[in-house]
Amino acid sequence: MHSSARLFNCARCRRQAVICRHCDRGNQYCGSHCARTARTEAQRLAGRRYQLGRQGRFAHASRQQRYRLRQQQKVTHQGSTPVACDDLLICSTGRSPSASPHRPANVQSQIVCHFCRSRAVKFLRLDFLRRP
Ligand SMILES: [Zn+2]
Ligand SMILES: [Zn+2]
Secondary structure: OOEEEEEEEOOOOOOEEEEEOOOOOOOOOOOHHHHHHHHHHHHHHHHHHHHHHHHHHHHHHHHHHHHHHHHHHHHHHHOOOOOOOOOOOHHHHOOOOOOOOOOOOOOOOOEOOOOOOOOOEEEEEOOOOOOO
């Protein structure tokens, strides 16, 4: 039985991975190694965030206050001059993990699921399976 598969970029190592319909559970990682590593990294991050949470909130609050003060000064001193760039706005230009993966242009006819190694793949999807 041939079924479709999904082509995606591993959320951790950014390698292309193919997953067949049978194995697809909305996976984001190319294999069990990346999934496991990502999980431990997430746990470590969560622990660090818990420790720094209080500190971080204070730092953020004071930064917000400084920003607001600066904005007020700009308004009073420069009138209606538009603010082109501010350090708080730069963060939004970072690459998002949901960036579209490469198009499967040069994918050969023989496509193998990276999880079960079966050759039961006829065509590739770039979107997730829709489940009811
Ligand atoms: Zn990976
Ligand atoms: Zn599979």
